[in-house]
Amino acid sequence: MQFNVFCPLCGGQEFSDFNGRQAARCRNCGAMERTRLLFSILNREGVLRRDISVLHLAPEPGLAKRLRDLVSRYVPADINISQYQHFLPEVQRVDLCSFDPTTLGKFDLIIHNHVIEHLPCDLDTVFKKLSSMLNANGRMYFSAPIRGSLLTAENYDPALTDQDRHRLFGQHDHVRIFGSDALALFRKWLGPNVGNIESLAMFAPTELRQMAFHPDPVPLSGHTIFRYSHGGE
Ligand SMILES: [Zn+2]
Numbered sequence: 001m002q003f004n005v006f007c008p009l010c011g012g013q014e015f016s017d018f019n020g021r022q023a024a025r026c027r028n029c030g031a032m033e034r035t036r037l038l039f040s041i042l043n044r045e046g047v048l049r050r051d052i053s054v055l056h057l058a059p060e061p062g063l064a065k066r067l068r069d070l071v072s073r074y075v076p077a078d079i080n081i082s083q084y085q086h087f088l089p090e091v092q093r094v095d096l097c098s099f100d101p102t103t104l105g106k107f108d109l110i111i112h113n114h115v116i117e118h119l120p121c122d123l124d125t126v127f128k129k130l131s132s133m134l135n136a137n138g139r140m141y142f143s144a145p146i147r148g149s150l151l152t153a154e155n156y157d158p159a160l161t162d163q164d165r166h167r168l169f170g171q172h173d174h175v176r177i178f179g180s181d182a183l184a185l186f187r188k189w190l191g192p193n194v195g196n197i198e199s200l201a202m203f204a205p206t207e208l209r210q211m212a213f214h215p216d217p218v219p220l221s222g223h224t225i226f227r228y229s230h231g232g233e
Pocket residue numbers: 007008009010011012026027028029030031062
């Protein structure tokens with residue numbers, strides 16, 4: 001069967017390899033695999049409606065543009081707003097390690113992809129604050145680098161050099177990398193109502209190929225999208 005491969009965010013049909021991964025990044029909007037998958041999940045789960053409010057941390061440009069056009073209240077935020085201001089002038093400065101969760105209001109949807117590996121602080125507190133910002137029926141979707149063969153490792157001692165962090169955690173500005181215990185840790189911090197979304201259970205193989213998404217042969221990876229809600233829905 002013939003079908004077009006296209007980015008679900010922007011309709012782009014060209015993809016670049018990245019870090020040894022084929023067709024990882026949309027050449028038009030820059031969306032990585034996880035961002036394309038997440039947007040498809042939000043659509044499939046019927047989450048995106050005009051009347052919802054969204055907090056989008058470290059906002060990916062392609063996803064930011066779609067969400068801003070779709071929902072009534074869209075709040076992009078990051079600790080370093082200068083890299084976002086040229087396309088999101090409304091971006092809010094939020095330091096997840098020291099923020100007051102009552103200042104931005106409540107949200108129906110909180111999104112953070114590959115953010116928590118950067119945070120030099122206790123994630124238990126971060127997750128509890130973020131979950132307190134969700135409305136009763138709100139959901140949080142997130143992802144993080146995971147290597148399934150080892151346990152989670154972290155070290156946010158400021159004495160570590162960029163080279164140390166690259167060697168230990170895979171990137172110069174990462175202070176942790178998750179392991180096979182990732183879901184257990186998320187459940188320790190967020191309770192039982194957090195789980196990983198099985199892409200192959202939600203989408204047919206053809207649908208995944210169409211969005212240039214290649215499921216990993218391992219249960220958890222950096223492409224895995226986790227979903228939390230107060231009621232476990
Ligand atoms: Zn795109």
